[in-house]
Amino acid sequence: MRVALLSAIMVGMAAAGVSAAAFYVVRGSLYSDLDDQLRQRAVTVVSSGLLSNQYNLPAAALYGSDIRVGLIDARGNGYTVPDSPPPPIGADERDVAGGRQPTSLHTVRDLRVLAVPAGPQGLALVLAQPMDPMRHTLAGLGVVLALVGGAGVVVAGLAGATVAEAGLRPVKRLTSATERVAATGDLRPIPVTGNDELARLTHSFNAMLGAVAGSQEQQRRLVADAGHELRTPLTSLRTNVELLIAASQPGAHSLPEADRKEIFDDVRGQIEELSTLVGDLVELAREDAPRAEHEQLDLVEVVERALARARRRAGDIRIEPSLTPWTMFGDATAMERAVLNLLDNAVKWSPPDGVVWVGLHPVGDGTAMLEVADAGPGIADADLPRVFDRFYRATEDRGRPGSGLGLSIVKQVAQRHGGSVTAGRGTAGGALLAMRLPGGPGQPG
Structure with a gap:
């Protein structure tokens, strides 16, 4: 789940970054195209000579029916096309008419406004084009990018979940095996498939299980062999002690001194043998102790x-x-x-x-x-x-x-x-x- 979530987050961040970059690239391109069109139309109107007579201004408007056209002087007085909305006039446009600024291009409300000199009479041609079509285009582009990015995030999440499920399956098997060993002590090896890092980890885990199984088997043999070796001297020692106890009971037949001495010698020898065996077992047990x-x-x-x-x-x-x-x-x-x-x-x-x-x-x-x-x-x-x-x-x-x-x-x-x-x-x-x-x-x- 975390892998899928991480994949979705990373793809979402990448999609957001790509979408933002694409949106701003397209936005800049649309603005540039709009500005180039305004400049081209202004150059065409000025170079046509129509503005030598302000009464030709309606004819100038024919170069762009969607454009607001105006002709102003340095004080802002001027002429506009009858029955057509005038372009916005501000300080920048008056500065162009007065020769204090070569051109002016800026956005006023939803209009892109361009002012250029209109001949030597101290006039300026003002063109204003609505930006609604461009804004609609950008809005549609934003919706498309959002949908594509969202779909990419969903697909990335599903793909991440699928890949994580397949990739982590050996880890789940290894986890289950570890829990099985801890719960039951079953040291059977885990089946290994493939040759990737997880397969190598499984091989290492199986090697550890084999070592633990070998150690357990060695301990079982040690206990079994020790019990077998201890049984003989303990049985002989118990027999001799019981014989001595029986001979010491009131009314019992006393043992000859030679037999008593032989039994004591046997008991001493058996005790020494047991002491040697226990000491050797302790020495062997040091194999698992700190060196x-x-x-x-x-x-x-x-x-x-x-x-x-x-x-x-x-x-x-x-x-x-x-x-x-x-x-x-x-x-x-x-x-x-x-x-x-x-x-x-x-x-x-x-x-x-x-x-x-x-x-x-x-x-x-x-x-x-x-x-x-x-x-x-x-x-x-x-x-x-x-x-x-x-x-x-x-x-x-x-x-x-x-x-x-x-x-x-x-x-x-x-x-x-x-x-x-x-x-x-x-x-x-x-x-x-x-x-x-x-x-x-x-x-x-």
């Missing part, structure tokens, strides 16, 4: 801090680092957590008295590879594409402690820092997990 402020990092220092923590719980497994200086912008805490997860994974899969190799070296394309390799059984080819998925655990890993989220956190941290992760086999036959990270050698700048 930590990045700072300039010396990646070697970050890796060395993670190495110190990993060695304290590695037992008899050795960790051999080979680190080349590398700097980058990032979150030091998140990066240290990711490196520690890689080290813990390698330690978990290493045989007794095994070795874990840690390497940090530039690749040559503005990135560096942080690689962690172990001498364990390695990763099956079928598991390589999925080792960084949330809660994914290989078949032979089911009985080992862990939440199944450690490597997912590694992937998340790498992507948050503009990097990537890969999995493969090391030279010793074990797993080789790596992060490719942007940055540069030397001191951060």
Whole structure:
């Protein structure tokens, strides 16, 4: 409606401007033609010699039957055609007769009055022509222009409404889809037609809907997988606690000390497993939280801090680092957590008295590879594409402690820092997990 109204207003203003211009052009042309006719008739009468005798004035009037004719002197006295209305006589006409003004042309009431000298006798010829025909012509022209302009405004309004309806139809579909999403949560994409700006906007909106749908699906999988992973330790923990409570009841058979100690160890282990799983879930939930402020990092220092923590719980497994200086912008805490997860994974899969190799070296394309390799059984080819998925655990890993989220956190941290992760086999036959990270050698700048 606003588009149609705006179109009508703009066309109305344009029509009004064109009509006014046309009216004044025609009006000026009619005035010019009328003045030219008066001058031509005056020249014809004066040059004919009829005015040498004022009694010839009726003959002079024959040059224009619709014209009032008069012959005056400097005092305004003169001669007019009998039985014909005299032309208006004023100061301008007397000045022409007295030689004080060469000619006079002006409008008096509805008459166009011209005065010109009429020979050397100190006389002036006065011609006055009615302007009624010209005024009727202008009035008719005004009516025609008003009708044409009004019709143009109406047509422009209808055309604007039609064009607006057709042009805004995709916007209405987009608005309806937005309201549908807000009311129902239905994230189905909107059909797209054409290739104009509105089509591009619809494509962008569909891309946003796809991203929201993907995020929702990811959240649903996270909740489902978390519930599945929490169920096992919680069931085992509840069983052990119920067993301890039952054994502590009066008259119940007491548990041997060795069995009691084993149950307590299981409870402690299950609590630690739950704590690890909850901590990993919280870490993964930070993906949708505001990002930590990045700072300039010396990646070697970050890796060395993670190495110190990993060695304290590695037992008899050795960790051999080979680190080349590398700097980058990032979150030091998140990066240290990711490196520690890689080290813990390698330690978990290493045989007794095994070795874990840690390497940090530039690749040559503005990135560096942080690689962690172990001498364990390695990763099956079928598991390589999925080792960084949330809660994914290989078949032979089911009985080992862990939440199944450690490597997912590694992937998340790498992507948050503009990097990537890969999995493969090391030279010793074990797993080789790596992060490719942007940055540069030397001191951060």
